[in-house]
Amino acid sequence: MTSEIWTEKYRPKTYNEVAGQEDIVKRLEGLTNSMNIPHIMFAGPAGTGKSTLALIVVKELFGETWRDNYLELNASDERGINIVREKVKDFARTKALGNVPFKVIFLDEADALTPEAQQALRRTMENYASTCRFIMSCNYSSKIIDPIQSRCAIFRFKLLEKKDVIKYLGTIAKKEELEINEEALAAIYEGSEGDCRRSVNLLQSTAAVSPKITVDLVATILSNVKPKDIKIVLEYALAGDFEGAKNKLLDVMLKESISGQDVIKSMQKEIWNLTIEPEIKVRLTEKTGEIEFRIVEGSDPFVQLQSLIASFVLAGLGK
Amino acid sequence: MTSVDSKPSTVNNYQTWVAKYRPKKFEDIIGQDEAIEKIKTYFEKFPKVKKKALLLGGSPGIGKTTLVEVLANEIKAELFELNASDFRNKAQMQEKLKPVLEQTSLFNNKKLILIDEADGVSGTKDRGGLSELTSLIENSPFPIICTANDVWGKKVSGLKKKCEIIELKEISPSQTKDLLKKILELEGKEVTLGVLNKIAIHAKGDLRSAINDLEAASSLEHPEDFEIDSRNKKEDIFNAIKIIFQEKANPKMLGLYDKVDMPLDEIMLWIEENIPKVYSGEELVRAYQRLANADLFKGRIYKQQYWRFLVYENIFSSYGISAAKGDTEKKGLFKYERPGRVLKIWLNNVKHAKRKSIAIKFSKQTHVGMKRIMKEWKEVLPFLKNPKIQEELKLEADEIAYIMKY
Numbered sequence: 001m002t003s004e005i006w007t008e009k010y011r012p013k014t015y016n017e018v019a020g021q022e023d024i025v026k027r028l029e030g031l032t033n034s035m036n037i038p039h040i041m042f043a044g045p046a047g048t049g050k051s052t053l054a055l056i057v058v059k060e061l062f063g064e065t066w067r068d069n070y071l072e073l074n075a076s077d078e079r080g081i082n083i084v085r086e087k088v089k090d091f092a093r094t095k096a097l098g099n100v101p102f103k104v105i106f107l108d109e110a111d112a113l114t115p116e117a118q119q120a121l122r123r124t125m126e127n128y129a130s131t132c133r134f135i136m137s138c139n140y141s142s143k144i145i146d147p148i149q150s151r152c153a154i155f156r157f158k159l160l161e162k163k164d165v166i167k168y169l170g171t172i173a174k175k176e177e178l179e180i181n182e183e184a185l186a187a188i189y190e191g192s193e194g195d196c197r198r199s200v201n202l203l204q205s206t207a208a209v210s211p212k213i214t215v216d217l218v219a220t221i222l223s224n225v226k227p228k229d230i231k232i233v234l235e236y237a238l239a240g241d242f243e244g245a246k247n248k249l250l251d252v253m254l255k256e257s258i259s260g261q262d263v264i265k266s267m268q269k270e271i272w273n274l275t276i277e278p279e280i281k282v283r284l285t286e287k288t289g290e291i292e293f294r295i296v297e298g299s300d301p302f303v304q305l306q307s308l309i310a311s312f313v314l315a316g317l318g319k
Numbered sequence: 320m321t322s323v324d325s326k327p328s329t330v331n332n333y334q335t336w337v338a339k340y341r342p343k344k345f346e347d348i349i350g351q352d353e354a355i356e357k358i359k360t361y362f363e364k365f366p367k368v369k370k371k372a373l374l375l376g377g378s379p380g381i382g383k384t385t386l387v388e389v390l391a392n393e394i395k396a397e398l399f400e401l402n403a404s405d406f407r408n409k410a411q412m413q414e415k416l417k418p419v420l421e422q423t424s425l426f427n428n429k430k431l432i433l434i435d436e437a438d439g440v441s442g443t444k445d446r447g448g449l450s451e452l453t454s455l456i457e458n459s460p461f462p463i464i465c466t467a468n469d470v471w472g473k474k475v476s477g478l479k480k481k482c483e484i485i486e487l488k489e490i491s492p493s494q495t496k497d498l499l500k501k502i503l504e505l506e507g508k509e510v511t512l513g514v515l516n517k518i519a520i521h522a523k524g525d526l527r528s529a530i531n532d533l534e535a536a537s538s539l540e541h542p543e544d545f546e547i548d549s550r551n552k553k554e555d556i557f558n559a560i561k562i563i564f565q566e567k568a569n570p571k572m573l574g575l576y577d578k579v580d581m582p583l584d585e586i587m588l589w590i591e592e593n594i595p596k597v598y599s600g601e602e603l604v605r606a607y608q609r610l611a612n613a614d615l616f617k618g619r620i621y622k623q624q625y626w627r628f629l630v631y632e633n634i635f636s637s638y639g640i641s642a643a644k645g646d647t648e649k650k651g652l653f654k655y656e657r658p659g660r661v662l663k664i665w666l667n668n669v670k671h672a673k674r675k676s677i678a679i680k681f682s683k684q685t686h687v688g689m690k691r692i693m694k695e696w697k698e699v700l701p702f703l704k705n706p707k708i709q710e711e712l713k714l715e716a717d718e719i720a721y722i723m724k725y
Contacts, residue, residue: 004707007685051686074688109688114622197687198698205701224697242603243595250660254667257674257693294611299618302660303591307611310604317600 044157047195260301376470377487380525
């Protein structure tokens with residue numbers, strides 16, 4: 001059955017359908033031709049083809065029976081490393097079907113695991129080394145502990161080039177009989193920050209409104225999507241209304257289910273649009289950086305963001 | 320704690336005043352006429368009652384346990400006491416209950432089961448305990464009385480559904496004083512009116528601590544010097560944050576949260592909620608920075624399991640918050656509030672539970688993490704309205720309704 005969700009319907013199914021990442025594709029092809037792979041790490045930004053290539057690898061290895069020999073886990077969705085280990089244990093207990101002597105576990109967003117959890121994972125990898133291969137994906141390989149990195153062949157994914165994404169979107173648009181021009185395609189690309197998967201989702205969402213896609217339509221869809229509320233939070237704060245800002249912040253974080261890290265990213269960008277003195281801009285950026293550091297380190301994002309908002313209130317008072 | 324075992328034998332006949340003057344009959348109990356009436360009516364009707372257990376609520380030392388003991392005495396029932404720790408596991412509880420449920424007493428068949436401090440049973444850590452307790456209530460042939468300090472607290476919310484609630488009245492300082500005077504008379508001792516007043520007011524309705532204080536004061540050579548020992552006195556959270564926010568910062572504040580019967584994590588939520596109620600401008604900024612610092616160390620404790628960081632978490636969240644206003648005090652009445660964030664998060668989760676269940680289905684179909692889909696919800700929502708995709712994801716009717724609402 002073909003999917004109606006375009007990211008699935010048009011997901012590359014073989015190596016030669018993959019856009020960009022030529023070097024990676026070549027290396028992987030060599031591995032799967034020999035019917036043996038080491039543990040693998042895919043490092044790189046979102047929407048550059050990591051999951052897609054993992055799927056192609058298992059399809060190349062196992063053919064028709066790939067579903068029986070492939071387990072997909074998402075580290076940021078699983079509740080704790082123990083659940084991950086249990087699932088791995090269950091899956092690895094039975095032998096692989098077919099000619100390949102191992103099964104493949106794809107661990108997506110592996111950098112969501114704490115270093116301690118990664119240590120535990122390392123043990124699991126060792127225990128099942130004879131029956132399982134891991135493909136791990138992460139945004140930054142530096143967030144993965146050395147012992148795991150040293151067990152993996154590392155593949156670094158680059159952000160796809162604009163022309164590649166646009167070409168890909170164009171192919172989909174043609175097959176779906178959409179009316180769309182270069183300019184609108186470019187707007188979708190910009191709106192999804194180079195993330196190919198998101199750009200396909202955006203294309204499908206825009207097409208759900210109308211098959212005639214203009215730049216304006218893309219802009220309308222995007223304006224619904226962007227968390228512009230962060231700007232309101234800062235406006236409240238600069239006007240001295242701390243409680244208003246704080247309540248709005250909690251609202252936004254809950255309603256849009258965006259994380260503290262996303263909020264702070266938007267805040268940092270928003271500082272440039274504020275009408276405040278250059279010196280204060282720098283000071284707020286400094287403070288923002290410190291708070292982002294703390295949130296990354298694992299502090300309560302809401303508490304930390306409140307202290308940041310308080311700093312904005314002070315900046316609004318000209319101090 | 321001093322060892323009880325090493326008590327010299329000469330004091331064996333000695334009874335503390337609290338034990339000595341514990342009421343034996345209903346008429347000995349002060350200030351709880353209404354509750355007594357309710358309990359009497361309840362036992363006249365038992366077992367033909369709507370709810371098979373009673374929940375007695377009231378602050379510590381007000382006389383909840385005493386009331387049950389008096390009741391057992393008055394209706395000539397055998398009293399079996401259980402406490403929170405008996406509910407840790409099923410086997411243990413049944414072991415404990417066996418004699419109650421099996422053995423019929425020689426002279427009569429009346430039994431009464433007391434579960435003292437039931438708020439200790441049904442805490443979130445003892446979910447199992449609560450279900451044991453409720454099933455006991457449903458199946459027990461004998462009446463059960465539970466006691467709790469706060470019947471409106473969330474710790475007993477599950478239990479409340481099974482119980483008829485009777486709240487004991489707060490005892491006023493003048494009622495306390497009358498009782499203390501009576502005891503002094505019976506003991507043939509004297510303290511000054513000033514000390515008496517001090518004890519009665521400080522007790523805040525806690526008769527047990529009042530009688531203990533009175534006994535301590537009267538045993539002094541100069542009872543007028545009596546200082547109430549407030550070291551072990553539990554501090555109310557409202558009072559604690561009032562001290563922090565309004566009084567001049569002083570090192571005594573460092574021990575303040577230890578006296579509050581609440582984990583520091585939860586106290587931090589109270590601080591977070593109430594900073595803007597009292598502070599403004601630069602004070603407010605400083606206070607939030609201190610709170611953020613406390614939180615930073617809290618995170619480091621969790622991460623590195625290095626518990627000395629607790630010292631810093633505590634200093635920042637107590638003295639640090641207080642000193643945010645400089646070397647001053649804040650006079651006046653401020654309306655402190657319970658923390659709202661946890662409730663808001665919970666409400667939001669309930670409201671968007673459907674979004675999560677849809678995201679899980681979408682996640683399975685598209686090889687993308689559920690959390691990421693939640694984050695990009697608005698980017699996929701427009702095409703989730705497509706019936707073909709809804710069918711492909713095997714969405715339920717209520718999930719479809721949730722999507723179409725937008």
